[in-house]
Amino acid sequence: MAKNSQTRGKFAVIAFIVFLAAVIFAACHSGPPQIAIGEARAVLSPAIYGEAMVFMNIKNDGGADVLKGVNSDIPGATVSFHVMEGKRMAHVATVGIPGGKSTVFKMGSSHIMIEDMPRTMVAGSPFTLTLVFEKSGVRQLHLKLEKAPMMPMPMS
Numbered sequence: 001m002a003k004n005s006q007t008r009g010k011f012a013v014i015a016f017i018v019f020l021a022a023v024i025f026a027a028c029h030s031g032p033p034q035i036a037i038g039e040a041r042a043v044l045s046p047a048i049y050g051e052a053m054v055f056m057n058i059k060n061d062g063g064a065d066v067l068k069g070v071n072s073d074i075p076g077a078t079v080s081f082h083v084m085e086g087k088r089m090a091h092v093a094t095v096g097i098p099g100g101k102s103t104v105f106k107m108g109s110s111h112i113m114i115e116d117m118p119r120t121m122v123a124g125s126p127f128t129l130t131l132v133f134e135k136s137g138v139r140q141l142h143l144k145l146e147k148a149p150m151m152p153m154p155m156s
């Protein structure tokens, strides 16, 4: 009888250690997302008038989240998520934000597209970009339009 309860005790200890390890492991990439947005910038399109792209790093030290909407305070402008499918830009409705890593929006890759901006929006114009996360809620970024990057073409 004494041996039996000792065995049960050992199992309980092992079960507890396994449970603890699972909790510690899961804590890294589960539970609520921990979103931190860095290096956000908005750059005017070098090719198309009234268009700009927004780039940023979305660091997530918590559990997974989903970026389910984006908007701006620019009158008449439409804002959407674009991903690259080969060399083509494709519109997507949502962007998954996995836990334990950074999701990067950058030139030539996934980005946020602003279209149909009014003529009043020029380099230096401030605006607010609103990101809507499924779990983390609304985040606002205060940005200034930057002039288009130099294109390899003759300037007049």
Ligand SMILES: [Cu+2]
Pocket (backbone or CB within 6 Å): 082, 089, 111, 112, 113
């Ligand atoms: Cu685009």
